[in-house]
Structure formats: C-alpha cells, structure tokens
Amino acid sequence: MGKILVTGGAGFIGSHTVVELQNVGKEVVVLDNLSNASEKSLERVSAITGKKVPFYKADILDREALEEIFSKEDISAVIHFAGLKAVGESVAKPWEYYENNIAGTLTLVDVMRKHGCKNIIFSSSATVYGDPAFIPITEECPKGVCTNPYGWTKSMLEQILSDIQKADNEWNVILLRYFNPIGAHKSGTMGENPNGIPNNLMPYITQVAVGKRDHLNVFGNDYDTHDGTGVRDYIHVVDLAVGHVKALKKIEEKAGLKIYNLGTGQGYSVLDIVKNFEEANGVKIPYEITERRPGDIATCYADATLAKKELGWEAKYGIKEMCEDSWRWQKNNPNGYQ
Numbered sequence: 409m410g411k412i413l414v415t416g417g418a419g420f421i422g423s424h425t426v427v428e429l430q431n432v433g434k435e436v437v438v439l440d441n442l443s444n445a446s447e448k449s450l451e452r453v454s455a456i457t458g459k460k461v462p463f464y465k466a467d468i469l470d471r472e473a474l475e476e477i478f479s480k481e482d483i484s485a486v487i488h489f490a491g492l493k494a495v496g497e498s499v500a501k502p503w504e505y506y507e508n509n510i511a512g513t514l515t516l517v518d519v520m521r522k523h524g525c526k527n528i529i530f531s532s533s534a535t536v537y538g539d540p541a542f543i544p545i546t547e548e549c550p551k552g553v554c555t556n557p558y559g560w561t562k563s564m565l566e567q568i569l570s571d572i573q574k575a576d577n578e579w580n581v582i583l584l585r586y587f588n589p590i591g592a593h594k595s596g597t598m599g600e601n602p603n604g605i606p607n608n609l610m611p612y613i614t615q616v617a618v619g620k621r622d623h624l625n626v627f628g629n630d631y632d633t634h635d636g637t638g639v640r641d642y643i644h645v646v647d648l649a650v651g652h653v654k655a656l657k658k659i660e661e662k663a664g665l666k667i668y669n670l671g672t673g674q675g676y677s678v679l680d681i682v683k684n685f686e687e688a689n690g691v692k693i694p695y696e697i698t699e700r701r702p703g704d705i706a707t708c709y710a711d712a713t714l715a716k717k718e719l720g721w722e723a724k725y726g727i728k729e730m731c732e733d734s735w736r737w738q739k740n741n742p743n744g745y746q
C-alpha cells in the first residue's frame with residue numbers, strides 16, 4: 409500500500425482522521441485549499457502523533473495541482489473529505505456548491521484513474537435519506553428527497569461514484585454516511601472551528617458556554633419526539649475517524665462498492681444534549697424555544713450494525729465524553745485555531 413491522500417485533511421473530520429491514520433502507521437498526504445480550515449490543525453496533528461504531515465495547499469478543482477501531487481507521491485487510496493458543507497449557504501449559493509463538490513470530485517476522480525489509483529472513501533451523509541422512510545435507518549433505507557443543494561451534492565456524488573465503480577470494477581468505492589459528528593480529540597488541542605455563527609448544535613452550545621453567544625435557540629419543540637425537540641444520532645469525531653481506518657482496510661481487501669452508516673444507533677433530542685452538556689461540564693446553557701428551522705426533520709438515527717459486521721467498527725464513546733471533549737476544545741481554544 410502506498411500513501412493515503414486525505415482531501416480536506418485540515419478540516420474537522422479530516423484532521424482527526426489523519427491522527428488515527430498516522431497512529432496506525434499509514435503514510436498520509438494532505439490536500440486542502442484552506443477555504444474552511446487552518447493549517448494550524450495539521451501542526452496540532454503532528455504534535456499528537458510525533459509525525460510530519462506532508463501538506464499541499466491546493467484545490468480539488470485544480471487539475472494541474474492534482475496531477476502534480478499524483479505524479480510526485482505514490483498515492484494508493486484517497487479519503488475524500490474536501491467539500492463545502494454549510495446547509496444554509498448552499499441554498500443561497502447552489503452553483504458554488506455544485507461546482508465545488510461535484511465538479512471538484514469529478515476532477516479528482518479523473519486524475520486518480522489516470523494515475524491508476526482507483527480506491528476512494530467518500531464522506532457522505534445521513535442527509536441523503538431525506539426524511540427517512542424508517543427509523544432506525546439501515547443502509548437499505550431508500551435515499552430520499554434532500555431539502556438543500558448541499559444534501560443533493562452528497563446524494564448525486566454517491567450516484568456518480570457508484571456508476572463509476574459499476575462501469576470499472578477495478579474501482580473500490582466506500583460511501584460512508586455520517587450521522588452528526590461532534591466531540592474533539594481528547595488532548596483538547598483539535599476540534600471543530602466554524603466560521604461565524606455556528607449552524608450546528610454542538611458548536612453553538614460550546615460558544616454559549618464560553619460566553620461568545622448569549623443563549624441557544626432551540627428550533628421547535630412541537631416535533632413528534634419524546635420532548636418535542638429534534639432527535640439526532642451524535643457520534644464522536646474520533647470514532648468517526650477510526651471508522652475511516654477500518655474502511656481503508658476494507659478497501660485493501662478489495663471492497664468493490666460498499667455503503668456504511670457511521671452512527672451510534674442512539675438518538676438524543678436537543679434538550680437531551682443541553683442537559684448532558686450541563687451535567688458533564690457543570691456549565692449552564694440558557695436556551696429559548698424558537699420556530700422550527702426550515703428543512704429540519706423530527707428524528708434521524710442509524711442502525712449501524714452493517715459497519716460492525718463488515719468493518720468490525722462500532723462507536724466507543726458515549727454522549728458524556730462527546731460533551732466533555734467538545735467543551736475541553738472550546739474552553740482551551742475560545743477562538744478556535746486563531
């Protein structure tokens with residue numbers, strides 16, 4: 409096995425995955441255009457693993473840059489995180505999302521095949537299930553209607569990568585459907601670093617806890633759930649990172665085309681998260697109930713037994729550790745990597 413190219417490797421999930429890859433002795437090369445990340449995350453990775461992280465500041469849309477990387481480095485597989493991921497922004501800027509995520513991936517995959525590298529692990533999302541046909545969601549659950557362009561990029565890219573694998577079975581394609589990643593590395597030196605006002609629940613909560621925001625807005629308490637607030641499957645980012653190491657092993661064994669949910673199988677409501685965060689960290693999170701957020705669904709959690717059966721992977725960390733680790737990162741780094 410040659411080196412592993414991690415696109416988007418300076419980002420939240422990518423940087424945590426680089427740690428786990430280096431920890432098991434994989435040779436990693438990172439590519440990121442730093443549009444939503446800081447190179448400092450890679451310094452933090454090195455401080456944890458004691459290994460250098462070879463880094464290319466490059467864009468997946470830049471064919472020449474990709475050609476150069478694939479010519480210089482002996483890349484045998486790609487873990488493809490690079491992409492834009494803000495749901496609301498994707499509604500306002502659909503062209504930018506389709507261009508970056510879809511055209512970017514098409515360019516990447518074309519350069520890969522020209523260099524004989526036909527192994528890819530792709531960051532997909534539970535968002536491809538739309539409003540899920542059943543709960544808990546297995547991989548058999550039909551893909552649904554996405555409520556925003558971001559979600560459609562994931563759904564379409566799954567189709568594109570599947571078609572490419574079907575046409576040429578030298579390809580090994582693993583589509584990983586993440587549920588809601590939160591938490592941070594135990595060291596408290598790496599974590600999620602959103603620009604501006606966080607869209608996602610946990611970074612919003614940690615910013616309230618650190619005093620950057622006054623209170624949490626809870627988007628609706630009239631859903632059909634145990635307390636009326638939305639239920640999600642939160643998964644520790646380190647568990648997710650380890651899932652990629654396991655998927656890579658599957659790729660090395662010639663996976664063909666595989667799809668796995670990466671979740672814990674446990675659903676927590678917004679108010680469950682607030683309560684767990686307060687209890688785990690001894691901090692108060694003031695909140696107000698507001699209107700539902702357009703496009704949100706009531707309930708979404710995984711049946712993750714396929715990943716357990718076929719990858720030997722299962723989430724290890726519970727909600728308490730997710731809350732503690734998110735808070736340790738935010739408390740130690742109130743301004744993220746700045």
Ligand code: NAD
Pocket residue numbers: 415416417418419420421422439440441442443444445466467468469488489490491492493508512531532533534586587588589
């Ligand atoms: P992130 O924004 O922290 O990481 C994505 C990285 O890709 C960033 O570092 C960004 O600078 C880089 N990037 C974006 N466009 C690029 C381009 N054209 N060329 C090179 N680099 C580019 O996000 P994340 O949370 O770590 O997510 C990683 C992947 O997982 C994304 O594809 C995301 O859509 C997917 N995902 C995330 C979540 C989540 O809730 N965080 C859930 C499901 C799926």
Ligand code: WQD
Pocket residue numbers: 493495532533534535559587588589607608609610612624625626627628637638639640678701704
């Ligand atoms: C979780 C719950 C909100 C913020 C999104 C994307 C999805 C995936 C993961 C990439 C919901 C509620 C939130 C707030 C709140 N990303 N909430 N107040 O919406 O499940 O998934 O991130 O693929 O595609 O859609 O995650 O963290 O935004 O929300 O009440 O300030 O918290 O309504 O019930 P979501 P989230």
